[in-house]
Amino acid sequence: MTEDELARLQLLAAIEGNSKYWSGEVQMHGATLLVDRLKSNVYNGGKHSGEKIAERIKAISVDALKEEISDCFLITPDSIDWPVQLNDLAAPPFALIGLGIRELLAGTKQSIGVVGTRTPTAYGSRIASEFAACLCDRDWTVVSGGAFGIDSAAHRGALAAEGETIAILGGGVRSIFPSGNDRLFTEIAAHGLLLSEVLPSVPAVPHRFLIRNRLIAALSRATLVVEAAHRSGSLRTARDAAELFRPVMAVPGLITSPTSEGCHRLINERRAELVSSVAEIVELIEPM
Helix, strand or coil: CCHHHHHHHHHHHHCCCCCHHHHHHHHHHCHHHHHHHHHCCCCCCCCCCHHHHHHHHHHCCHHHHHHHCCCCEEECCCCCCCCHHHHHCCCCCCCEEEEECHHHHHHHHHEEEEECCCCCCHHHHHHHHHHHHHHHHCCCEEEECCCCCHHHHHHHHHHHCCCCEEEECCCCCCCCCCHHHHHHHHHHHHHCEEEECCCCCCCCCHHHHHHHHHHHHHHCCEEEEECCCCCCHHHHHHHHHHHCCCCEEEECCCCCCHHHHHHHHHHHCCCCEECCCHHHHHHHHCCC
């Protein structure tokens, strides 16, 4: 493990993701020097929790960190397979931890995010699964978040088509959440890829799901929303994608269905293209 990789691993352990300030410090000083500066109390007295972060880093056992990721792999911006589209984020991850088929990272050059509600209708689940399978048949990699509902349907559709799928998690790659998706995650780890910007054993907590949404949006060349309520985390993913100038698409549903309100809102506000078939999706995104 290089000095930079070790430093980035320490930063992952000590700093919550999506911090524009600390991402800026990494870009300015490099990960290794930033860790040294933190240990030297350079940031004490600041407003960005420098003292607390320094305490965490000083308390971290390097050997324990290495053991923590022994059955996983670490991806940093210096890695040959680092997804360069992540660099478009205002706060790129310090590094990513993966479990599964690392070669799938090459597929992110032609990937599409499929997201939606955790409580879909039978219609929404079927559309997510069928669209994901058809996209895989056209050599697109399906990216989602591993949650119940639309996420799970998209992953299962991709796996059924023997295609490539990547799950970006709100917790560590060995801290399965939701636990009811344990079998699905095992299958993704065997035939796809699990990714996270926290250590493998770190539990998922609500705010990390919002943080990870930006990674789904950035890793994907376009984002498809299949069923989303008026207040849905998947709308955050759509917003993140739009801010990165990535195409956003939404599948329409029944006007009486609460689970389609978010999709209709995106379409009505011209923040998403209405799509009703895989052919329309491909027509929109293939020129990219």
